[in-house]
Amino acid sequence: MPLPNMSSPLPSTSSLWPVANLKLPERLMVVLQPVLGTFRSVQLAVVLLALLAAATIAGVVLPQEGNVDVAQIQKQFGPNYAFMKQLGMFGVFSSFWFITLEVLFFFNLLIGSFKWLKPAWLAATQVAYVPAAVMALKPAAHSLRVKAGADVQAALAQAQAVFKRHGYHVHVNTADGQLYATKGQWSRLGPCAAHLGILICLLAGVYGSFTGFKAIHMVAPGGQFQIPSSAMFATNTPQPWWFGQIPTWTIAVRDFRMEHYENHPDVVKNYYSGLDIVDGQGHLLKRQTISVNHPLSYDHISIYQASFAPSGRFKVTVDGQPRLLELNQAFNQRSISVNRLSDGRTLIMFPFFANQDPGVTQDHAVFFVLKKGEGDLPQGTMPETLKLLPGASGTLKGTHITYVEPEMQTGLQIKRAPEVPWMYLSFVIISIGTVMCFFSQRQVWLTLAPVDGDPSAGHAVMLHPKTNKARLSFRREMLAIEAALVARLTSANPSERSG
Secondary structure, eight states: OOOOOTTSOOOOHHHHOGGGGSOHHHHHHHHHHHHHHHHTOHHHHHHHHHHHHHHHHHHHHSOOBTTBOHHHHHHHHGGGHHHHHHTTTTSGGGSHHHHHHHHHHHHHHHHHHHHHHHHHHHHHHOOOOOOHHHHHHSTTOEEEEEEEOSOHHHHHHHHHHHHHHTTOEEEEETTTTEEEEEESGGGGGHHHHHHHHHHHHHHHHHHHHHHOEEEEEEEOTTOEEEGGGSSEEEESSOTTTOOOOOOOOEEEEEEEEEEEOSSOTTSEEEEEEEEEEEOTTSOEEEEEEEETTBOEEETTEEEEEEEEEEEEEEEEEETTEEEEEEOOEESSSOEEEEEEOTTSOEEEEEEEOTTTSTTOOSOEEEEEEEOTTOOSOOTTOOOOOEEEOTTOEEEETTEEEEEEEEEEEEEEEEEEOTHHHHHHHHHHHHHHHHHHHTSOOEEEEEEEEEETTEEEEEEEEEEEEEESSOHHHHHHHHHHHHHHHHHHHHHHSGGGOOO
């Protein structure tokens, strides 16, 4: 092959790169076409959907921080905790890799939808007539073996009445002797509705990841706190990527009570917390008593009744005087309450709880009374004790003691999840779109063609029925429609019926 003459003029830019002659929007489309084609891929959609499903299962099976105490998660996974934490397995739905999957699937679904959105919309809304010449060439077109009279308008009116009686929407073109009848055309928009619902769900999930937060706080009756001061407070995504807002109002707990089963007084049936939402000036913004599955909602934030636990304070009566004892010392790595009585003696209480202490089946407390001058429990000996259940009384060394009850603190779970209403809306739209897909769109084109090209000799009736599903029931319906058309047109023109 001879070498090119290097002294010859270079070819024009347009011959090497035709895009140079295009306008900017057209250039962008040429450049983006391969990218759009990749995002439109069904194979990519299947892969992304499978990864999202696997990640969702992991987020449901594995404990998620913000819902479970971090200490419990560390204890459960031991040395694997740090590695799994780096992978985001304890915060799956707010991890960057999960958000990336959501964004990729969103664009895959959005770009792919444009390919068939317009045809589906046209199939549902467009009114199209078929000329007689074209109708005769269609494989499904056939004659009713009946001739209408010369009056096209009357024949179309008869046909329109038949189709409307069967629930069709009918459009008539009297000038050309054409009729278009359709039923269930809205079902073609079912996939569009389902895709729209999925897109809303994905957008809501990403928005919630960057604006939501979770908090857990234990507080005794009479206490109050602000959300950022919670022992377990975490934004869904770490700073500085999080751009939500944290309220400045205060949550105050008026009271806390538990309801027990009548036949099982040791089993808690439900528990309630009286909450107040108070602003910085002390004005009451909202008051509500919450219970399990009945949260307080305010300012796009929900406060749930999550748990309860002893507060470390105990209501007792000593010689008729009410006292509130607190855990203030430790004995053999166990928290106890040590209090001086008015006569100089020392009252010591050891609390025991069925849910916390191994081998303990009933909540109770063990009391010691030390003489004046005895500062601590004697080592190696067991002095006289008094064991009391909540609500019980007894006398120990001349001191009458009533163990009223342990003070319980409520466990509140606070969430800001702005995506939840949009999630519910998306599920409704997806459900409606899915139901719409079960129905079929039925279309019938009818044309009146002059017999032998002479309108005065009458018109032959040709039909072209079409459906996208439920073909057997559609065929039965068409037989009924054809019989009604024959009866109506024949009765109107008895001499025109053909064999």
